[in-house]
Amino acid sequence: MASIFMDNLGKVYTGGVRAVTGVNLDIADGEMIVLVGPSGCGKSTLLRMVAGLETISEGSLKIGDRVVNNLEPADRDIAMVFQNYALYPHMTVYNNLAYGLKNRGFAKSEIQRRVNEAAQMLEIGQFLDRKPRQLSGGQRQRVAMGRALVREPAAFLFDEPLSNLDAKLRVQMRVEIRQLQKRLGTTSLYVTHDQLEALTMADRLVVLNGGQIEQVGTPMELYSRPATTFVAGFIGSPAMNMLSSEYLRGLVSAEALSHVPTQADLIGIRPEDLSLAAPKDGEISLTGTLMLLEPAGAESHLHLRFDGHDDMIVARLPHVPDVAEGAKLTFSLPRGKLHPFDRASGKRMA
Amino acid sequence: MQTKRMTFSSKWLPYALLAPQVIITLIFFIWPASQALYQSFLRQDIFGLRTNFVWFDNFNRLFADPLYLNSLKVTLVFSLGTTFLSMSVALLFAVMVNRMIRSRDSYTTFLVWPYAVAPAIAGVLWWFIFNPSIGIMPYMLKGFGYDWNHRSSSTDAMILVIIAAAWKQISYNFLFFLAGLQSIPHSLIEAAAIDGASRFKRFWTIVFPLLSPITFFLMVVNVVYAMFDTFGVIHATTEGGPAQATNILVYKVYRDGFVNLNLGSSAAQSVILMAIVIVLTVIQFRYIERRVNY
Structure with a gap:
C-alpha cells in the first residue's frame, strides 16, 4: 500500500505527438482515483505511464517514497487489470494467478495459500483447473482481478476493465470491485470513459481533456460545481444545457439574474433542475415547446424548443408527465441552480 | 457447417464443370501413381527383354538392403x-x-x-x-x-x-x-x-x-x-x-x-x-x- 505522487508528468511520443501535459496529482494511500475523459484524452497513456508500460518524458512519478520513473513495470510493485483481461490463454486459471508469484520466487505453499485465498474472495474456486476460454466474460474478469490481488501490490491499476461486459454484469462487477477495493484498502487508479462508472466508484475523480487535467474533486463536487464547460458537458446525463446569458436575460427579469456575474456570457442548466411545478417566489420561469418526450421508466427526458434559441433544451423529470408533443410547457428553475461560465476560456465564473 | 445446394438446369453441366480438375488429377497424379504401384511389382532382366511379376519381392529386397x-x-x-x-x-x-x-x-x-x-x-x-x-x-x-x-x-x-x-x-x-x-x-x-x-x-x-x-x-x-x-x-x-x-x-x-x-x-x-x-x-x-x- 502506498500513495502515488505525479509531479508535472508529461508524455511526448517519438515523432512529437504530445499525449499528456503537466499532470500534477497526489493520490493518498488507499484512495480510489478514477481517470475519466473522452477517447484520446490521454487517460490510458497516463495509466500506462504509472504502470511502466510507457516511458515518462517529463516530470517525476513517485510510488510510496521511491521515484519510479526508470523502474521496470515488475519493480514498481503495481498490478494491472487490462481491458481485454490479458489472461494467458494456455495456462489454467490457477497458473494464471500463480504466474506472477512464481516469477518472484515465492514458496509453493505460499503461492497456494494466496491463490486459494483470492479464488475464495472472488468465488472462482471451482474454475481453478479451467483454461480462460472455458470461462464466461464475467468469470474472466474475476480471474483478471484475482491475478492482481494475489500479488498484494502497493497499487491497483485498472484500464477500462468493465467495458467488455454486458450492461447488467457491468453494474454487478462495478459494485464488487469497489467493495473489494474498500475492504483491502489498496490505492487504485481506474480508467474509464463511462461517466456513471466514474461517478459511482471514485473517491476522487480526475477529468482529462486533451492530455491535461480539467478538474479534480469528489464526484459530487464535480457534479454540482463543474470548473469548466468541458466538465459540465462531460459529467451528467443528459448533458448540461448551455444558453447564452444574453438570450436568458431577454427571457427573465434582470432581478432574477442579479447574482450571475455580468462577464459570464454562458449559462449552464442541469436538465434535472427544471421542473414542471408552478414557479415559486424567486424562481425563474421558462416556457418552451415540447418536441419529443422520451420516457425512460422511472424518469423522462423532455426535448424542448425555446423561441429564438437554436439548440434544443433537455429537461429531466423524475416521472413521465401526461403531456402531448407540441404542447407549450412552463418550467421553473431555482436561481441558485444556474452555472455561469466564460465562453472564451470555458472557465466557471462563480 | 452449412452447405449450399446448387440446382443445375442441365444434368451434364456439373460434370462438365468438374471435368478439367478431374482430368488433370487423373492424368498427372492417379495414372502415374498407379503405374508406379504396378511397376513396383515387376522386375526386368538386365537387358530389358523380359519382365516378371514378382509380387512384393522388390519391397522385401529393399528392406533387406x-x-x-x-x-x-x-x-x-x-x-x-x-x-x-x-x-x-x-x-x-x-x-x-x-x-x-x-x-x-x-x-x-x-x-x-x-x-x-x-x-x-x-x-x-x-x-x-x-x-x-x-x-x-x-x-x-x-x-x-x-x-x-x-x-x-x-x-x-x-x-x-x-x-x-x-x-x-x-x-x-x-x-x-x-x-x-x-x-x-x-x-x-x-x-x-x-x-x-x-x-x-x-x-x-x-x-x-x-x-x-x-x-x-x-x-x-x-x-x-x-x-x-x-x-x-x-x-x-x-x-x-x-x-x-x-x-x-x-x-x-x-x-x-x-x-x-x-x-x-x-x-x-x-x-x-x-x-x-x-x-x-x-x-x-x-x-x-x-x-x-x-
Missing part, C-alpha cells in the same frame, strides 16, 4: 536437421523483426526473397560458398583450424546439404512465425512484464507456447519439404555422396531408376515415399486443429 536402410537413416537426419535449423533461424529472425516498428516491412521483404530462388540455384550457391578448393567458407574455417571437405567427410556433406536446404525454407517459416507473433495480443506480454517475467522468460512461457499451433504446422510442412522437395539441392551439391552419406530417399529413387535403370526397385521406393506422404498429410489434417493450445 543396407544401402536402403542407410538412406532411410540419412533422410531422417537430413529432414530433422533441416527442419530444426530452418525453423529456429526463422523464429529468431521473426522475433527480431517483430521488435522493429518502421523498418519491419523492408526487413520482411528482404527475408522473403530467398524463397523465390530455385532449389537448384540455391544448391549451386552453396556449392560455391562451400567449395573445398575455391569456396569462401572452407577458407575461413581453415583459419579456425578446421579442414572442410564435403567430398570426403560425410559429416561435412550432411551439414552442407542441411544448410543449403534450410536456407530457402527460412523465408517461408519466417513469414508464418511473424504472422503468429503479430497475432499475440500485446497486452499479454505487458501483463507478463508486470508479473515480473524477464524478456527471456516471457518468450519461453508466454510467446512460444502461444505459437505452438504454428510451430506444429511448420514442422509437418518442413519435414515434407526436406523429404520430397530437396532433390535439386542434393543434385547440385553432393549428388548423394560421399559414400551415400547424403543419399536421401527421393534422390535414391532417381539414382536407382534413371541412372541405374532398376525401375522395379525405384518404383517400389516411390510407393514407400507415397505412403509416407499420405501419413504425414493425415497427421497434418487430423492433429493440427487439436494441437491448438488454447
Whole structure:
C-alpha cells in the first residue's frame, strides 16, 4: 500500500505527438482515483505511464517514497487489470494467478495459500483447473482481478476493465470491485470513459481533456460545481444545457439574474433542475415547446424548443408527465441552480 | 457447417464443370501413381527383354538392403536437421523483426526473397560458398583450424546439404512465425512484464507456447519439404555422396531408376515415399486443429 505522487508528468511520443501535459496529482494511500475523459484524452497513456508500460518524458512519478520513473513495470510493485483481461490463454486459471508469484520466487505453499485465498474472495474456486476460454466474460474478469490481488501490490491499476461486459454484469462487477477495493484498502487508479462508472466508484475523480487535467474533486463536487464547460458537458446525463446569458436575460427579469456575474456570457442548466411545478417566489420561469418526450421508466427526458434559441433544451423529470408533443410547457428553475461560465476560456465564473 | 445446394438446369453441366480438375488429377497424379504401384511389382532382366511379376519381392529386397536402410537413416537426419535449423533461424529472425516498428516491412521483404530462388540455384550457391578448393567458407574455417571437405567427410556433406536446404525454407517459416507473433495480443506480454517475467522468460512461457499451433504446422510442412522437395539441392551439391552419406530417399529413387535403370526397385521406393506422404498429410489434417493450445 502506498500513495502515488505525479509531479508535472508529461508524455511526448517519438515523432512529437504530445499525449499528456503537466499532470500534477497526489493520490493518498488507499484512495480510489478514477481517470475519466473522452477517447484520446490521454487517460490510458497516463495509466500506462504509472504502470511502466510507457516511458515518462517529463516530470517525476513517485510510488510510496521511491521515484519510479526508470523502474521496470515488475519493480514498481503495481498490478494491472487490462481491458481485454490479458489472461494467458494456455495456462489454467490457477497458473494464471500463480504466474506472477512464481516469477518472484515465492514458496509453493505460499503461492497456494494466496491463490486459494483470492479464488475464495472472488468465488472462482471451482474454475481453478479451467483454461480462460472455458470461462464466461464475467468469470474472466474475476480471474483478471484475482491475478492482481494475489500479488498484494502497493497499487491497483485498472484500464477500462468493465467495458467488455454486458450492461447488467457491468453494474454487478462495478459494485464488487469497489467493495473489494474498500475492504483491502489498496490505492487504485481506474480508467474509464463511462461517466456513471466514474461517478459511482471514485473517491476522487480526475477529468482529462486533451492530455491535461480539467478538474479534480469528489464526484459530487464535480457534479454540482463543474470548473469548466468541458466538465459540465462531460459529467451528467443528459448533458448540461448551455444558453447564452444574453438570450436568458431577454427571457427573465434582470432581478432574477442579479447574482450571475455580468462577464459570464454562458449559462449552464442541469436538465434535472427544471421542473414542471408552478414557479415559486424567486424562481425563474421558462416556457418552451415540447418536441419529443422520451420516457425512460422511472424518469423522462423532455426535448424542448425555446423561441429564438437554436439548440434544443433537455429537461429531466423524475416521472413521465401526461403531456402531448407540441404542447407549450412552463418550467421553473431555482436561481441558485444556474452555472455561469466564460465562453472564451470555458472557465466557471462563480 | 452449412452447405449450399446448387440446382443445375442441365444434368451434364456439373460434370462438365468438374471435368478439367478431374482430368488433370487423373492424368498427372492417379495414372502415374498407379503405374508406379504396378511397376513396383515387376522386375526386368538386365537387358530389358523380359519382365516378371514378382509380387512384393522388390519391397522385401529393399528392406533387406543396407544401402536402403542407410538412406532411410540419412533422410531422417537430413529432414530433422533441416527442419530444426530452418525453423529456429526463422523464429529468431521473426522475433527480431517483430521488435522493429518502421523498418519491419523492408526487413520482411528482404527475408522473403530467398524463397523465390530455385532449389537448384540455391544448391549451386552453396556449392560455391562451400567449395573445398575455391569456396569462401572452407577458407575461413581453415583459419579456425578446421579442414572442410564435403567430398570426403560425410559429416561435412550432411551439414552442407542441411544448410543449403534450410536456407530457402527460412523465408517461408519466417513469414508464418511473424504472422503468429503479430497475432499475440500485446497486452499479454505487458501483463507478463508486470508479473515480473524477464524478456527471456516471457518468450519461453508466454510467446512460444502461444505459437505452438504454428510451430506444429511448420514442422509437418518442413519435414515434407526436406523429404520430397530437396532433390535439386542434393543434385547440385553432393549428388548423394560421399559414400551415400547424403543419399536421401527421393534422390535414391532417381539414382536407382534413371541412372541405374532398376525401375522395379525405384518404383517400389516411390510407393514407400507415397505412403509416407499420405501419413504425414493425415497427421497434418487430423492433429493440427487439436494441437491448438488454447
